[in-house]
Amino acid sequence: MGSFGVVVIPKAHGAVRRVADELGVSKEALRGWVRKHKDTGLDTLAHSVDLEAENRRLRAELAEAKRANDILKKASAFSRRSSTAHTNNHHIH
Structure with a gap:
């Protein structure tokens, strides 16, 4: 900005x-x-x-949002793998 x-x-x-x-x-x-x-x-x-203070606050907020987004991406990938593995274990005899 x-x-x-x-x-x-x-x-x-x-x-x-x-x-x-x-x-x-x-x-x-x-x-x-x-x-x-x-x-x-x-x-x-x-x-x-105080633009410097506002910039620090916004950078910290952005970093936290990125961390949360990363956690959600990992959880989503884990959930997809778990549901796929669970589906593949059901064999029709």
Whole structure:
């Protein structure tokens, strides 16, 4: 992801959702960033959001999702092998 520029949140109905969608974040995350930014008095949202901390958090979340996905893939493969082995043991006499 590139660096954030200035994000202007219009007051129109549905604007927060539209901007959040464009940024690929949840409405709640965007609202939190804007709230934090307003409290800092800095010029841009990028200056007020700890991007390094957010990046670390997202990398950890991604790593956990990858681990969970790997576990599910292995369990699925094991389940398929078990059901195939069980089916092959039924011989018709």
